[in-house]
Amino acid sequence: MHKIATRIAADAGRLEDLDILLETARNMGMMPGLSICGLPDGATFPIETIVKKFRSELETSINAQPNQRAEDLLKVLN
């Protein structure tokens, strides 16, 4: 999650990344208490709320990225 969030902040996110973030956050705590202690809840709740409530802002910023930035970066990493 941290990696995806950093990538979005660096203007290299993709639209699917938002869905991945949401799903990952939900998996870590399908309901509070699915994990062995309370730390994952602290990590996932901010991500979930930001992506849910400010989704349109995030989508706009991703669409406003310089073209090809995401694809180029991912090509380098892989």
Added chain:
Amino acid sequence: MAKIIIDSQEIECRDGVTALQAALEAGWDVPHYCYHPGLSVVASCRLCLMEMKMPHPKTKEMGWAPKLMPSCQTPVREGMEIRFNTEKVKKNQENCMEFFLLNHPLDCPVCDQAGECHLQDYSYKFGKAESRMVDQKYNNPKKDIGPRTLLYSDRCVMCTRCVRFSQEVSGTHELSIVNRGSRAEIDVFPGLPLDNPLQGNVVDICPVGCLLDKDFLFQRRVWELKRGASVCPGCARGCAISIDHVDEKVYRLKPRFNPEVNDWWMCDEGRYGFKYIQDKKRISSPLVRRGLEHTTPDWKDIPAILRYRFEQFVKEQGGEKVVAVLSPFMANEEAWLLATFMRDVAPQASLVMGPVPYEGEDQSFPVKASGDDIKFTILKEKAPNRKGIESLLESLGGSTLTFEQFIEKTGAGDFTAAWLVGGYPKPWVEKDAAKLAGKFDLLVVQDIFENEFTAKADVVLPACAWAEREGSFTNADGLSQPFHWAIAPPDGARRDGQYLFEIVGETGLFSAARVREMMAKSVPTLSKVHESQRKPVHAH
């Protein structure tokens, strides 16, 4: 015996087990990493989560709880209802597998664990087909944590089985978790390597290819190996083991579950103590000496040659000068066959218990435990069958001696014909015994490696290692356990049981079970072997 309902099927299970254990024993394949029946429960991997019927907090009605429970931490209760086949459970398994594989390197082609890897198996059965991880993975270093083990941290799934093992079973606390979160790694303290006599077990319990055995690294792919059940001959404990072999070569030994002897573990001495089987210096063919010449007779003639030689000797010098030394490395059946032949040819022949090697002290684990807390012991008696040979000598009666008495009497000239059985992996002939080599007019030596006796023997028979023979060993507690051969004897040698069977006058193939039936009258205690009745408690 409790009755529980899993996936709408009623099953019976033992009392006091966890739900995961009950499901595994009943045949369900529930994925799990951190759970191991021999270690404490941590429920940290969250892969085994199940749906369970619980009373509603307000209405007290039984309903499927929306929160998934870890099955490894929930003990069974009469009438419990659980489910593994629902969407929720499957989604959880998929997502957990995705998390485990997030930073996992694509190492399958070079990883030793491929073929017996639980990441592979569970991804295939319960995981997602593709990875969505497009960012850079964390590269944890590969570490050399001990003289016999490597730790590849990039493959680790942090199940912490190895850490719990080094805390609870070996008691040596070498492994621990360092760093936090997604950067957590398993490591040893600098300067204190993973070096205890049970450390090979961490390689067995690691579900992925993180902890690797330096001895087996890159040797062979596991799906090419065949597995045979056997008993370790390293010490008188008699741990149940499996021999992984292919192409007539033994590649590694792994422990088998045996609740009466070794549970799930085995010690390093036994685990790595099979190299002598491949030693090039082994005696490779039989030898018959006449004066200064020697010939290599055909195996089908050897029983007749031996019988003739002994019968001649008894006619000339008398049966009380004949002695047979039975090594504690012989199987019960082989020793009985040899003793029967000896007493048949010379009823006053003496039978001697071969020298039993002792090394150091008994070691018990965990290191500072005592009494009931002891989980594993390595005995100082380094031979597998002293108890069996002792019982045999007791039951057969007649003239039986200790090895010291044998040395004394031979020195005094009381014995001039002998059949010595060795089979020891290390040199066993001490100085007082070596002096006696020239005292025999008829000397037959059955051994693996050459020594002072084989140099002077009239007949030298190549003995086979335990992995090439069939029979049973009786451990220090009196438990007789059967072992079966895994590989063929080297070219030129033959299984000891086979020619001993023929020498006694039987025809056909030697089979340990058949000899045990024959032994039932004269040695009833050794004719029954113990096979563990409890189903192997599932542990990977």
